[in-house]
Amino acid sequence: MRSGPVDTSDASTAVPWRQRLHVRLAVWVALCLGAISVVLLLWYEHTLGRERDAHLQWQGIGLAKYIAQRQTAPFIDAQGNAHPTQLANSAMYISMIHPSLEAYLIDRQGRILQHTLGEEKPRLVQVDLSSVAPLLLDNVPPLPVFGDDPRNPGAPNLVSIAPLPDATNVQGYLYLILNGQQARQQQQRSATQRHQQSVWPVLALVLGFATVLIVSVQTRVTRRLRIMAQELSQFRQPESGPNPPHGRARDEIDVVSQAAETLRERVSQQFTRLEDAERLRRELVSNVSHDLHTPLTSIQGYIETLLLRGSELPAEAREQYLRTCLQHCRSLGRRVAELFELSKLESGQTVLQAEPFCLAELINDLLQNYTIAAQSRGVTLHLADNADRQAQVLADIGLIERVLQNLIDNALRHTPSGGRVELMVSAAGSAVHVQVRDNGHGIPSADLPHIFERYWTKPAPDVDAASAQSTGLGLAIARRILELHGSRIEVRSAPQSGTEFHFGLPAALHA
Numbered sequence: 001m002r003s004g005p006v007d008t009s010d011a012s013t014a015v016p017w018r019q020r021l022h023v024r025l026a027v028w029v030a031l032c033l034g035a036i037s038v039v040l041l042l043w044y045e046h047t048l049g050r051e052r053d054a055h056l057q058w059q060g061i062g063l064a065k066y067i068a069q070r071q072t073a074p075f076i077d078a079q080g081n082a083h084p085t086q087l088a089n090s091a092m093y094i095s096m097i098h099p100s101l102e103a104y105l106i107d108r109q110g111r112i113l114q115h116t117l118g119e120e121k122p123r124l125v126q127v128d129l130s131s132v133a134p135l136l137l138d139n140v141p142p143l144p145v146f147g148d149d150p151r152n153p154g155a156p157n158l159v160s161i162a163p164l165p166d167a168t169n170v171q172g173y174l175y176l177i178l179n180g181q182q183a184r185q186q187q188q189r190s191a192t193q194r195h196q197q198s199v200w201p202v203l204a205l206v207l208g209f210a211t212v213l214i215v216s217v218q219t220r221v222t223r224r225l226r227i228m229a230q231e232l233s234q235f236r237q238p239e240s241g242p243n244p245p246h247g248r249a250r251d252e253i254d255v256v257s258q259a260a261e262t263l264r265e266r267v268s269q270q271f272t273r274l275e276d277a278e279r280l281r282r283e284l285v286s287n288v289s290h291d292l293h294t295p296l297t298s299i300q301g302y303i304e305t306l307l308l309r310g311s312e313l314p315a316e317a318r319e320q321y322l323r324t325c326l327q328h329c330r331s332l333g334r335r336v337a338e339l340f341e342l343s344k345l346e347s348g349q350t351v352l353q354a355e356p357f358c359l360a361e362l363i364n365d366l367l368q369n370y371t372i373a374a375q376s377r378g379v380t381l382h383l384a385d386n387a388d389r390q391a392q393v394l395a396d397i398g399l400i401e402r403v404l405q406n407l408i409d410n411a412l413r414h415t416p417s418g419g420r421v422e423l424m425v426s427a428a429g430s431a432v433h434v435q436v437r438d439n440g441h442g443i444p445s446a447d448l449p450h451i452f453e454r455y456w457t458k459p460a461p462d463v464d465a466a467s468a469q470s471t472g473l474g475l476a477i478a479r480r481i482l483e484l485h486g487s488r489i490e491v492r493s494a495p496q497s498g499t500e501f502h503f504g505l506p507a508a509l510h511a
Helices: 023-062 062-070 091-097 131-135 183-219 223-233 252-309 315-346 359-369 371-377 397-413 474-484
Strands: 102-107 112-115 155-166 172-175 357-358 380-383 392-395 420-429 432-438 490-493 501-505
Touching: 023 131, 023 155, 023 183, 062 091, 062 172, 102 359, 102 432, 131 155, 183 223, 223 252, 252 315, 315 490, 357 359, 359 380, 359 397, 371 380, 371 397, 392 397, 397 420, 397 432, 397 474, 397 501
Parallel strands: 380 420
Antiparallel strands: 102 112, 102 172, 155 172, 357 392, 420 432, 432 501, 490 501
């Protein structure tokens, strides 16, 4: 819900004003209106022309018969002979009736015998009588009826036709073009002048007014869409990376579509996180139950024994029971601490505090802490003589220390008395590599894929139970920490040939 007014002056900076929805709609509607107006105007001109032609032909449909009946001598006699000068003599009389009339004498097949064009000759030598046959009937057909224009082939014209010498003895026809060349030229000039002075200016004015009105209406109608596009575009981008869903927005609909896609991705990410959190919660409960059940049962059994038979047990036995309970309590505390540490790493709550430090110095400090434990097991623990003691890395010193602790603990537990555990540091380009090697019992190839799984433990057969105790989380924690650093831990091992763990860290750049 909005707490205040939203500025709609710019719905999205990614959409230029020319591509905004209301502008594009207005342009398209204006173009459609213009096209419709032109089509309607052309249709109106065509309809008006048909009505004008029908009226003109209705007025002159009997002219051919009228002219033929008022001649002192027939144009064609009863024997089919055309008078050589009668049509020429009547040319002035015909032009007095209407200047645009053009007269032709044609035979029964439509061939042109004489004409009133003067020195100009018609371009046709024969006209098609079938198209004007309805004009020869007693009933007036639907007008206009067009016939061939000998002066303009391919351009039918209005005609009037009468049989000669009469309707009972047809030897030829008087063929009049009602809308001659002079009349057509005058009509074209009048139409051009009319369009220039009235039709097109009025049409442009109407279209301009309609465009302004449409822009105003559509701007108001699409205002809510622009507001929604602006509000949706303000959502944060998904955290999976800077990858836009569909590139540049073309209009507000694209903005809404992209924002909806971004929102969908964010909701999907949130659901995924909720599912992961629920899965981690269930795993945490299951792991806590798994880790606490056995030591708590053992502690409960020893304490119940002490309470029930404490006075009957010798002092040495009571002390042994208490030491066993203490050992289980310490193991239980270690299990719980590592379990919560791994859960915190996998839930994404751990934030790296990367800083440059000398890796060899950190290893030397750790080796001093493990000196007594290594001596008690009869194992030699040292940093290789050829190790790079000046190499610096850019990493979280506390988390890398935890990785080294887990790897050293694992190596000491699986190296028998008289064995050796060696750490190696070497720089190669932009990375610093670390190896933790021992010459212990090694790991069978079938077990190598499982050693980084939580709770997976398989102590060597000749290692005592006390020294082989493990929560099965150390290597899983080490792998997760290195994954947070963008690194990967690798292992090479074979039975009775020792084991080597290897990983790399980014080298610190020297100023």
